[in-house]
Amino acid sequence: xxxxxxxxxxxxxxxxxxxxxxxxxxxxxxxxxxxxxxxxxxxxxxxxxxxxxxxxxxxxxxxxxxxxxxxxxxxxxxxxxxxxxxxxxxxxxxxxxxxxxxxxx
Amino acid sequence: xxxxxxxxxxxxxxxxxxxxxxxxxxxxxxxxxxxxxxxxxxxxxxxxxxxxxxxxxxxxxxxxxxxxxxxxxxxxxxxxxxxxxxxxxxxxxxxxxxxxxxxxxxxxxxxxxxxxxxxxxxxxxxxxxxxxxxxxxxxxxxxxxxxxxxxxxxxxxxxxxxxxxxxxxxxxxxxxxxxxxxxxxxxxxxxxxxxxxxxxxxxxxxxxxxxxxxxxxxxxxxxxxxxxxxxxxxxxxxxxxxxxxxxxxxxxxxxxxxxxxxxxxxxxxxxxxx
Numbered sequence: 001x002x003x004x005x006x007x008x009x010x011x012x013x014x015x016x017x018x019x020x021x022x023x024x025x026x027x028x029x030x031x032x033x034x035x036x037x038x039x040x041x042x043x044x045x046x047x048x049x050x051x052x053x054x055x056x057x058x059x060x061x062x063x064x065x066x067x068x069x070x071x072x073x074x075x076x077x078x079x080x081x082x083x084x085x086x087x088x089x090x091x092x093x094x095x096x097x098x099x100x101x102x103x104x105x
Numbered sequence: 106x107x108x109x110x111x112x113x114x115x116x117x118x119x120x121x122x123x124x125x126x127x128x129x130x131x132x133x134x135x136x137x138x139x140x141x142x143x144x145x146x147x148x149x150x151x152x153x154x155x156x157x158x159x160x161x162x163x164x165x166x167x168x169x170x171x172x173x174x175x176x177x178x179x180x181x182x183x184x185x186x187x188x189x190x191x192x193x194x195x196x197x198x199x200x201x202x203x204x205x206x207x208x209x210x211x212x213x214x215x216x217x218x219x220x221x222x223x224x225x226x227x228x229x230x231x232x233x234x235x236x237x238x239x240x241x242x243x244x245x246x247x248x249x250x251x252x253x254x255x256x257x258x259x260x261x262x263x264x265x266x267x268x269x270x271x272x273x274x275x276x277x278x279x280x281x282x283x284x285x286x287x288x289x290x291x292x293x294x295x296x297x298x299x300x301x302x303x304x305x306x307x308x309x310x311x312x313x314x315x316x317x318x319x320x321x322x323x324x325x326x327x328x329x330x331x332x333x334x335x336x337x338x339x340x341x342x343x344x345x346x347x348x349x350x351x352x353x354x355x356x357x358x359x360x361x362x363x364x365x366x367x368x369x370x371x372x373x374x375x376x377x378x379x
Binding site: 003004006007010011013014017018021024025027028031032034035038041042043049050051053054055057058059061062064065066068069071072073075076079080082083086087101102105 | 195199202203210213214226230239257271344348349356357358360363366369375
């Protein structure tokens with residue numbers, strides 16, 4: 001493996017890292033899904049204390065954050081893979097164009 | 106009902122107690138109805154001749170006032186207890202599930218040092234404008250995962266604490282409930298003859314219903330103690346999570362900036378390192 005190929009593999013390793021983060025974020029979203037907006041489970045009185053409202057706001061925000069995290073991580077992975085493909089002369093055809101990458105975020 | 110350790114056990118225990126309560130009330134209703142029927146049919150020697158009007162009055166009173174009142178009162182007790190169980194103080198078992206889910210997410214979403222180690226090699230292999238932009242973006246995203254895991258940890262701790270408080274509260278409710286049942290049943294055990302039906306004072310019975318309701322209110326007081334905690338430490342902690350002053354700043358995931366992405370997406374900006 002040439003020195004350049006090693007460097008390209010480093011880009012791919014990082015792309016893989018962000019793909020893995022995206023999958024983790026997706027799985028996390030699935031794990032917290034049953035809790036999202038379920039502040040009423042703290043009971044009516046706790047709801048009066050504002051716990052229900054805060055819990056719902058927080059879980060909904062976390063749900064959105066995990067969705068955005070997936071989007072960002074997949075974008076970074078695609079950008080790194082595209083760069084790696086661009087440097088990898090044997091795989092020029094699969095480099096992703098900038099317009100496509102821009103649409104991911 | 107014995108001590109409970111889970112919400113399901115508590116619900117099952119109270120439902121069992123409610124069932125016993127209904128059985129005991131029905132037993133008293135049948136006993137009083139039989140007593141009045143026996144009196145009306147002369148089964149109780151001497152009663153029908155001397156007190157027939159009194160028995161008729163007692164039967165009327167039983168049918169038109171006391172029996173409907175019992176049914177209504179029992180319905181109130183059952184409704185109050187079930188409302189308290191279901192809605193007043195939450196569903197701790199669900200909260201425990203949520204706490205476990207948050208804890209799982211915390212463990213899964215962020216591995217300390219993971220990116221730093223990979224960056225050591227990256228820094229050797231890649232330099233230049235795009236590499237610097239990637240490092241900035243990667244650090245921002247990695248920090249966001251760290252912050253999100255901190256938020257999940259806090260959410261897990263808070264949800265578990267609330268669940269434990271609610272379970273404790275339910276144990277108190279279960280103890281209170283046993284007292285109410287005895288009070289209401291005792292009221293009807295005194296009705297042993299037609300006279301006592303006629304003299305049966307509904308206002309006194311209503312007082313008893315009020316006492317039972319007050320017991321429910323007492324439970325609400327216990328819940329209020331829980332509420333005070335929710336209003337102070339817990340409410341503040343949840344609010345900090347909700348407004349993003351704790352955990353993920355502003356509760357917004359840092360999106361990759363357009364300028365950074367443009368630099369990263371241009372192959373000409375990537376410079377292989379030494």
